[in-house]
Amino acid sequence: MLTLSCPDRTGIVARIAGFLAEAGGWIVEAAYHADAEGNWFFTRQVVRADSLPFDVDELRARFAEVAAEFGGEATWQVTDTGERKKAVLLVTKEPHCLHDLLGRVSAGELPVRLEAVIGNHDGLEDIVRAHGVEFHHVPFPAPGTPDREAAKTAAFAEVRKLVDVHEPDAIVLARFMQILPAELCTAWAGRAINIHHSFLPSFAGARPYHQAHARGVKLIGATCHYVTADLDAGPIIEQDVIRVDHGDTVADMVRRGRDAERLVLARGLRWHLEDRVLVHGNKTVVFH
Amino acid sequence: MLTLSCPDRTGIVARIAGFLAEAGGWIVEAAYHADAEGNWFFTRQVVRADSLPFDVDELRARFAEVAAEFGGEATWQVTDTGERKKAVLLVTKEPHCLHDLLGRVSAGELPVRLEAVIGNHDGLEDIVRAHGVEFHHVPFPAPGTPDREAAKTAAFAEVRKLVDVHEPDAIVLARFMQILPAELCTAWAGRAINIHHSFLPSFAGARPYHQAHARGVKLIGATCHYVTADLDAGPIIEQDVIRVDHGDTVADMVRRGRDAERLVLARGLRWHLEDRVLVHGNKTVVFH
Amino acid sequence: MLTLSCPDRTGIVARIAGFLAEAGGWIVEAAYHADAEGNWFFTRQVVRADSLPFDVDELRARFAEVAAEFGGEATWQVTDTGERKKAVLLVTKEPHCLHDLLGRVSAGELPVRLEAVIGNHDGLEDIVRAHGVEFHHVPFPAPGTPDREAAKTAAFAEVRKLVDVHEPDAIVLARFMQILPAELCTAWAGRAINIHHSFLPSFAGARPYHQAHARGVKLIGATCHYVTADLDAGPIIEQDVIRVDHGDTVADMVRRGRDAERLVLARGLRWHLEDRVLVHGNKTVVFH
Amino acid sequence: MLTLSCPDRTGIVARIAGFLAEAGGWIVEAAYHADAEGNWFFTRQVVRADSLPFDVDELRARFAEVAAEFGGEATWQVTDTGERKKAVLLVTKEPHCLHDLLGRVSAGELPVRLEAVIGNHDGLEDIVRAHGVEFHHVPFPAPGTPDREAAKTAAFAEVRKLVDVHEPDAIVLARFMQILPAELCTAWAGRAINIHHSFLPSFAGARPYHQAHARGVKLIGATCHYVTADLDAGPIIEQDVIRVDHGDTVADMVRRGRDAERLVLARGLRWHLEDRVLVHGNKTVVFH
Incomplete structure (x- = not known):
């Protein structure tokens, strides 16, 4: 489960979707919101763990690099729904x-x-x-x-x-x-x-x-x-x-x-x- | 259609119902509310006009006497639903x-x-x-x-x-x-x-x-x-x-x-x- | 707490209200419904027990006489809210x-x-x-x-x-x-x-x-x-x-x-x- | 405004988002739904027309090629919200x-x-x-x-x-x-x-x-x-x-x-x- 909020600009959806697709990630749920007034972008994506060739820690490490592209104000997290x-x-x-x-x-x-x-x-x-x-x-x-x-x-x-x-x-x-x-x-x-x-x-x-x-x-x-x-x-x-x-x-x-x-x-x-x-x-x- | 609000005490319902029954009035709707905190009584009654032996003005005149028994703070009205x-x-x-x-x-x-x-x-x-x-x-x-x-x-x-x-x-x-x-x-x-x-x-x-x-x-x-x-x-x-x-x-x-x-x-x-x-x-x- | 349902006719409300008023009963809640199609009357009344000069059994006995006036199809009950x-x-x-x-x-x-x-x-x-x-x-x-x-x-x-x-x-x-x-x-x-x-x-x-x-x-x-x-x-x-x-x-x-x-x-x-x-x-x- | 429904598989979101991003398209609204039982994918995306370097007809023509990749059962449309x-x-x-x-x-x-x-x-x-x-x-x-x-x-x-x-x-x-x-x-x-x-x-x-x-x-x-x-x-x-x-x-x-x-x-x-x-x-x- 991946959530991200950051300043809005074109290409964020494509960047994340491309990152996940490249790794073979199967997106079960995906939601986006762009706040036009505040010019802020929000997303939450649920990816099937067994569709990825690596574990959650590795996903977190790799996504950190993607998130870095969205600027210092971006906040994000990757959590494992298997951990209660x-x-x-x-x-x-x-x-x-x-x-x-x-x-x-x-x-x-x-x-x-x-x-x-x-x-x-x-x-x-x-x-x-x-x-x-x-x-x-x-x-x-x-x-x-x-x-x-x-x-x-x-x-x-x-x-x-x-x-x-x-x-x-x-x-x-x-x-x-x-x-x-x-x-x-x-x-x-x-x-x-x-x-x-x-x-x-x-x-x-x-x-x-x-x-x-x-x-x-x-x-x-x-x-x-x-x-x-x-x-x-x-x-x-x-x-x-x-x-x-x-x-x-x-x-x-x-x-x-x-x-x-x-x-x-x-x-x-x-x-x-x-x-x-x-x-x-x-x-x-x-x-x- | 008859509405009344006045200070609460026992017998108000009986007095109004008795008054209407005596005249043969057929009550189609009747609602009551007693506000325990404010000690105030409220009622609304809908009576079929054709069940009464007199017209709305006469009903109003007669009910005025009944309402007078409930004290000077009582407010009431009798209206004719036939008049738009x-x-x-x-x-x-x-x-x-x-x-x-x-x-x-x-x-x-x-x-x-x-x-x-x-x-x-x-x-x-x-x-x-x-x-x-x-x-x-x-x-x-x-x-x-x-x-x-x-x-x-x-x-x-x-x-x-x-x-x-x-x-x-x-x-x-x-x-x-x-x-x-x-x-x-x-x-x-x-x-x-x-x-x-x-x-x-x-x-x-x-x-x-x-x-x-x-x-x-x-x-x-x-x-x-x-x-x-x-x-x-x-x-x-x-x-x-x-x-x-x-x-x-x-x-x-x-x-x-x-x-x-x-x-x-x-x-x-x-x-x-x-x-x-x-x-x-x-x-x-x-x-x- | 008193409930009654019976064939509708004029004067039921007055009869019950009169009965309760005569005994000094303080009505806390009273609700009525007349089903015009089925010509049936329903009521529920909540009376303060301490406003009556007799107990619930006596109320039940006395009300039985009133209810009898409403015909053999009438069903009613008087219950004591003090009994859980x-x-x-x-x-x-x-x-x-x-x-x-x-x-x-x-x-x-x-x-x-x-x-x-x-x-x-x-x-x-x-x-x-x-x-x-x-x-x-x-x-x-x-x-x-x-x-x-x-x-x-x-x-x-x-x-x-x-x-x-x-x-x-x-x-x-x-x-x-x-x-x-x-x-x-x-x-x-x-x-x-x-x-x-x-x-x-x-x-x-x-x-x-x-x-x-x-x-x-x-x-x-x-x-x-x-x-x-x-x-x-x-x-x-x-x-x-x-x-x-x-x-x-x-x-x-x-x-x-x-x-x-x-x-x-x-x-x-x-x-x-x-x-x-x-x-x-x-x-x-x-x-x- | 772009809608698409087609059999689900990995990479659809990335393909569409990539297509739009490549053209500089600014996505104002994006919604996705994957029906796990029916294995079907649905999306609706709203793109700002003025963020694209071509008109709606051209977008439609180009997207037709993308949609073709999703199989013969895919249904889609691109409409111009400017046309009432x-x-x-x-x-x-x-x-x-x-x-x-x-x-x-x-x-x-x-x-x-x-x-x-x-x-x-x-x-x-x-x-x-x-x-x-x-x-x-x-x-x-x-x-x-x-x-x-x-x-x-x-x-x-x-x-x-x-x-x-x-x-x-x-x-x-x-x-x-x-x-x-x-x-x-x-x-x-x-x-x-x-x-x-x-x-x-x-x-x-x-x-x-x-x-x-x-x-x-x-x-x-x-x-x-x-x-x-x-x-x-x-x-x-x-x-x-x-x-x-x-x-x-x-x-x-x-x-x-x-x-x-x-x-x-x-x-x-x-x-x-x-x-x-x-x-x-x-x-x-x-x-x-």
């Missing part, structure tokens, strides 16, 4: 996204190895262990705790250690409800994925369903996005909405919105794991 | 909502008599007249015109005169693109309906598709709402969304978003004309 | 609906007590037990087994015994993939709920995703319905669809369709448990 | 799809020149002429007419003559409600587009909304497909659905379904006109 990617989940008390992801992994629906779940409460420990996944409880200081900031910093340091040991391809904030410190946003850039329970940019921040109810909107939503230092403002991977009406209380919205959260997070995570998401500036190209 | 409601449309250059509404009226899909269309450009005059509807051209001053504010005030006064002569039940801003002055918002409160080309509260104000494109959202939308003095912040009647992706330019969004605008406005207008929309504070109850 | 309903799930190997329902029950999202899960394979036993629910393995004879019909009859008799001991309000075929014998359809009429992986009536029977792929449809779907002796032809409770395109193989459809199956079954089951579904002939009235 | 395609509409009394398409053409939304509208009733003549489009009335014999078949044959011959004179790229049955004779299906193969008012394959044939109402489905739909000699069984271009409930009568479904019909036909027609639809067997590849 790794994910770590961060959770708090809300169980629905966790249950959903555990179910999907257990059903073989998501191409991922779940390395660990880290919770700032311990209520979800049993179900995680029942799925054969390790669980770590890292308590966070409650509001009003003395030296709360220091305790929080320590807790995040502990979380970071527990996450980084796995070198995960995805760190999923499955309704984690804690704002990541800037240095974690940087360290996990392009790998930390959040699910926000509103149709962003509407209702960023706290209690989005309360905000939606107060405004009287007729649809509520969920947004899966990469985490950046700007709260709820990172590149959007996927969004969806659910119809509500005047009869829905905030509690109804909370319950019904979970279906959007589950699906949007599962779809966004799948696309991230399949290298379908290319970030450029604050936007994403998602090749379906 | 009246609408006036305000347009500028964008033709898609106008074409759509003309087509629906012509196909007998909307329960309304289209009295007039008023445009601040004259490009849509021919098609309006081809549908047998009167058209008035009221030019608005371009940016940079000397004494623009005064000219605008005069233009709005002219629009108001042309609208008010019809005593319309609905004044539809079918992509009118001019901000109504506060006194018109007041004069037409509960009757002026706007279509905004975003999923409010996201992207209020000017050029919402540009805003949506810049943010990289994965769904664009449209919102039909009552006009109030707060720009794009009135009670929402209906909303819907359309999926977009990284390949959609602003021009694509403008084109594709029209389908949401057409449908959302047509649905919102229909519900308004059928007395399905009850406004309470800044929110609506919409009985489907 | 009971469900039994039937499963085979496909885990996604089971995982989803277990997750929802565990998250407190579904108003139900899960009494037991019965599987004709044992692969899902561990996860069921991890959720604290009993699991029974009842093997079914494979195709080609000698005396297969007799073995199947015996297996169904065992399933029936394991189900009926719980007197469940819902028997959920969560991708059970075995056709219920006619006598079980009768015994469980109005309680057995199936999820079929197509948008019925398209693609009834076996391998609906294969059928959908062969026909080249652009949307796939799922249908939640009551089980009757006619395969996949019982009253439909809920349906939904998911967009597919030419790039989706049968395997992709199977995977992606699961999201429709999960949601449609969860919604249909919820509505059934909340007494929102009234069956009349081969159709349902679903009060949202 | 031509369409003829067939209608009967139902006006909604006609109004919608006239509105879209008039608003510049559809890349097409509307050559003529042919109706078997004359009720829509005025609105067609108001849009500056020619209208032909070809009456069809009513049921019970003596020699009905002969009269029908004559009427179809007249329709064919009126259509063929324009050599249209699209013949749109915008709710035409007459079954095309087999020889017209053949003559217009791949150009005749129908809108059927159900979610096919459910409810093919007559009165689909009546069928849907009788079955009690919770979604109704519309399907845009190429016309073949098998009634309502041609390759599907686009489908969509609308939610209905127990309160919707057949008349409500007819009215509400029109929104699906309008949108599905408009989308299907647009994609056809933009050469996004490649037919293979009884299925379509639609490049968005």
Whole structure:
């Protein structure tokens, strides 16, 4: 699986296709996007490994030379779909996204190895262990705790250690409800994925369903996005909405919105794991 | 057709149902909503006129006595679905909502008599007249015109005169693109309906598709709402969304978003004309 | 919670509302439907128990007298939402609906007590037990087994015994993939709920995703319905669809369709448990 | 704009991309699909004309040589997006799809020149002429007419003559409600587009909304497909659905379904006109 983004110019498609054809590579999927405004080019190609006369490392080495022709701003990667990617989940008390992801992994629906779940409460420990996944409880200081900031910093340091040991391809904030410190946003850039329970940019921040109810909107939503230092403002991977009406209380919205959260997070995570998401500036190209 | 909203208490349903049953009224549709937080009660009932031993005026007179029991805050109306409601449309250059509404009226899909269309450009005059509807051209001053504010005030006064002569039940801003002055918002409160080309509260104000494109959202939308003095912040009647992706330019969004605008406005207008929309504070109850 | 369906005539709403008002009953939700073609009336009302001067049994006894006035064809029930309903799930190997329902029950999202899960394979036993629910393995004879019909009859008799001991309000075929014998359809009429992986009536029977792929449809779907002796032809409770395109193989459809199956079954089951579904002939009235 | 479908093998992408790159062609859009089961390859590429050193005819001539390498089964075309395609509409009394398409053409939304509208009733003549489009009335014999078949044959011959004179790229049955004779299906193969008012394959044939109402489905739909000699069984271009409930009568479904019909036909027609639809067997590849 090969992805590339670089400044656009003529001949890129031909160069890559020619490179692959010369090696006998059988292209199973190929997607291209040229952003006319930003003059940027994006591609994702899936090549059958057994059609190539060399292995993935050799492909990577050879493609590096091709990519060099596209300039210093080009970013690319070649990954082996035979190697399962790794994910770590961060959770708090809300169980629905966790249950959903555990179910999907257990059903073989998501191409991922779940390395660990880290919770700032311990209520979800049993179900995680029942799925054969390790669980770590890292308590966070409650509001009003003395030296709360220091305790929080320590807790995040502990979380970071527990996450980084796995070198995960995805760190999923499955309704984690804690704002990541800037240095974690940087360290996990392009790998930390959040699910926000509103149709962003509407209702960023706290209690989005309360905000939606107060405004009287007729649809509520969920947004899966990469985490950046700007709260709820990172590149959007996927969004969806659910119809509500005047009869829905905030509690109804909370319950019904979970279906959007589950699906949007599962779809966004799948696309991230399949290298379908290319970030450029604050936007994403998602090749379906 | 009878609608009522009033402070909630026990026995309202029984009182109304009893009143109608006593008169032999055959209830074809009945919908209720009790807003537990606001402690407010809403109902809409459709009664077969031929099941009553008296006419609509007499029903109105008798129901006034019943409604009086529900307190001074109660608002209600009794309308005769046999009398077609009246609408006036305000347009500028964008033709898609106008074409759509003309087509629906012509196909007998909307329960309304289209009295007039008023445009601040004259490009849509021919098609309006081809549908047998009167058209008035009221030019608005371009940016940079000397004494623009005064000219605008005069233009709005002219629009108001042309609208008010019809005593319309609905004044539809079918992509009118001019901000109504506060006194018109007041004069037409509960009757002026706007279509905004975003999923409010996201992207209020000017050029919402540009805003949506810049943010990289994965769904664009449209919102039909009552006009109030707060720009794009009135009670929402209906909303819907359309999926977009990284390949959609602003021009694509403008084109594709029209389908949401057409449908959302047509649905919102229909519900308004059928007395399905009850406004309470800044929110609506919409009985489907 | 009170539901009633009976031949339509004037005064039913008034009679029920009057009955409840007289007892001081506070109506929290009230929905009505009059089927003009079939001349049938349906209602569902939710009354606050603490607003009544008597208990649910007494309400039931008193309402029986009211209902008797509506004729011998009237069907009604009064249930206590304080008493949790009971469900039994039937499963085979496909885990996604089971995982989803277990997750929802565990998250407190579904108003139900899960009494037991019965599987004709044992692969899902561990996860069921991890959720604290009993699991029974009842093997079914494979195709080609000698005396297969007799073995199947015996297996169904065992399933029936394991189900009926719980007197469940819902028997959920969560991708059970075995056709219920006619006598079980009768015994469980109005309680057995199936999820079929197509948008019925398209693609009834076996391998609906294969059928959908062969026909080249652009949307796939799922249908939640009551089980009757006619395969996949019982009253439909809920349906939904998911967009597919030419790039989706049968395997992709199977995977992606699961999201429709999960949601449609969860919604249909919820509505059934909340007494929102009234069956009349081969159709349902679903009060949202 | 270049489309090609042919048996799949390695190197096709490279060959085409190389051919275009050699000529300096700037690829604006490129989409590929390899159907693994059928071992067939499909592509659509949009190249900026001003990036090529020759004109469209020369491109066509040169590409013919390339395409010849892909075998005798390959089908391809090179079209000039600067040349507006031509369409003829067939209608009967139902006006909604006609109004919608006239509105879209008039608003510049559809890349097409509307050559003529042919109706078997004359009720829509005025609105067609108001849009500056020619209208032909070809009456069809009513049921019970003596020699009905002969009269029908004559009427179809007249329709064919009126259509063929324009050599249209699209013949749109915008709710035409007459079954095309087999020889017209053949003559217009791949150009005749129908809108059927159900979610096919459910409810093919007559009165689909009546069928849907009788079955009690919770979604109704519309399907845009190429016309073949098998009634309502041609390759599907686009489908969509609308939610209905127990309160919707057949008349409500007819009215509400029109929104699906309008949108599905408009989308299907647009994609056809933009050469996004490649037919293979009884299925379509639609490049968005």
